[in-house]
Amino acid sequence: MGPRPRSPFRRATPWLVPSLLAVSVAAALTVVPGTEADDGRSAPTAAALAEPGEVRGKDGTAGSPGRPVPRPDARDVVLAVHGGAGSALDPATTPPERAQAYRDGLANALRAGKKALDDGGTSLDAVAAAVRVLEDDPLFNAGKGAVFNADAEHELDASIMRGADLAAGAVAGVRSLRNPIDGARLVMEKSKHVLLSGEGADDFGARHGLATVTQDYYWTQARWDALLRAKEAERGGTSAARAPEALADARSTGTVGAVAVDRRRDLAAATSTGGLTNKLPGRVGDSPVIGAGTYAKNGTVAASATGAGEVFIRGAATATIANLMEFKGLGVAPAAYEVVVERLPRLGGQGGVIALAPNGDFDAPHSSPGMLHGYLTRDGRLVTKIYPQESPANS
Incomplete structure (x- = not known):
């Protein structure tokens, strides 16, 4: 590992050298862009079963008067990924090839996770494999393609959690690990700690x-x-006019993550990010914080968050979803909706979450206009969603 280059904002000559990473696309699965078919939304509601004046969801759970209980986005999901929440990709300004690259990136991550499951791996193996692919894709703000901090340097965060025993690992502020998610898993499996940061985390991974x-x-x-x-x-x-590809990247500014359930109904979740553009050096968001950016607990939920990190930390976002399911008896969709759409915006931030229950119910609510995400069902159907029309906000 060579010496760390100094920031161009600390000296006159930039050290940066452009590089490109080609996105390879495998065609092993059927990709369904933005489809809602067979994902539960077209199924009849349980309104006919409700008492007069009562509102019920599809699972029969009563909701607040005047508001239907949120329903899962899809059923029988085994793996899901997200590529960040932001102001949303615009079909009018996003070139078709750019849009396809985002879909391919999400699909490649899902295929990597599927391969791990098909090869007999655990849900932990699946989320690690999926996030690793997203970290290697320069379109996403994690690993290659991570944003810069205020000193024009990169500090990356990641975490991973196993639902079977609540084992977890995380790294924060790493500067030299190619795949921070591997560092997070290493902390979980090879140390007595949950979170390592900075140089210590880099050195631990290298050793x-x-x-x-x-x-x-x-x-x-x-x-x-x-x-x-x-x-x-x-x-x-005032910023100069931006190219369509720059607009696309600006509108997809978030974290990446994955959730999975395996044949043993064990849950796992993982999250990775480069953080916020122009963040203060040393800033740590929710992504490496267990219970904020990442949480998995068998019997309740695997969840990975993206958005305003400080708010997700203050609201203990992913752990609260699990607690609402465990202690209040909510389904995954009502619990995720309550946290992401109702509670967190009151704290002053937007974002989204992918949340998966052990029975395969999946939901991806977001208060931001858009959230890139996709999922894989038990029968091999693969869906990607990149536009607001495919995944409306606050739903």
């Missing part, structure tokens, strides 16, 4: 053989341009 890189590996033009725009905005300037 155990994880692939390491120099900072220029994470660099992408889109993230560099985003930092320059943020710096200009701080100075009170």
Whole structure:
């Protein structure tokens, strides 16, 4: 591992060198862009079973007067991923090839997780494999393609959790691990700790053989341009016109994550991020915080969050979803909706979550206009959603 390059905001000559990463697409599964077919939304509601004036969801659970109980987005899901919540991709300004690249990225992650499950792996293996693919894809804000902090450096966070025994591991502020999710799993399996940060986390990963890189590996033009725009905005300037691909990246600014359930009905969740553009050095968001950005507990839910990290920490977002299911008896959709759409916005932040119950019920509520995500059903059907029309906010 070479010496860490210094920030161009600390000296006159930038150290960054552009690099590209091609996105490979496998065609082993049927990809259904934005479809709602067979995902439960078209099924009849349980309204006919309700008493006069009562509102019920499809599972028969009573809801608040005047508001239907939220229903799962899909049934029989075994694996789901997200690529971040943001202001949403716009079909009018996102070039078709760019949109396809986002779909391919999500689909490739789902295929990687599926392969892990098909090979007899656990749900933990599946979420780690899926997130690793997203970390290697420069379109997403994790691993390659992570955003810059205020000193034009990269500090990455990740976490992973196993629902069977509540084992968890996380890394925060790492600067040289190629795949932070591998570092998080290593902390879980090879240390007595849950969270390692900074140089200690990097060194721990390197000592155990994880692939390491120099900072220029994470660099992408889109993230560099985003930092320059943020710096200009701080100075009170106006940003120059942005290319469609820059608009697309700006509107998909979040974290990546995965949730899975395996044949043993064991749950797992994983999350990884580069954080916020122009964040203060040392800032840590919700992604490596167990119970905020990531949570998995057998019998309740596996959840991975994306959005305003500080708010998700204050609201203990993913753990609260699990607690609502366990102690209040809510289904996965009502619990996730209550946290993401009703509670967290009152704390001042937007975002979303992918949440999977052990019976395969899946929901992806978000208060932000958009959230890139996709899921895989037990029968091999693969769905990706990148536009608001495919996944409306607050639903």
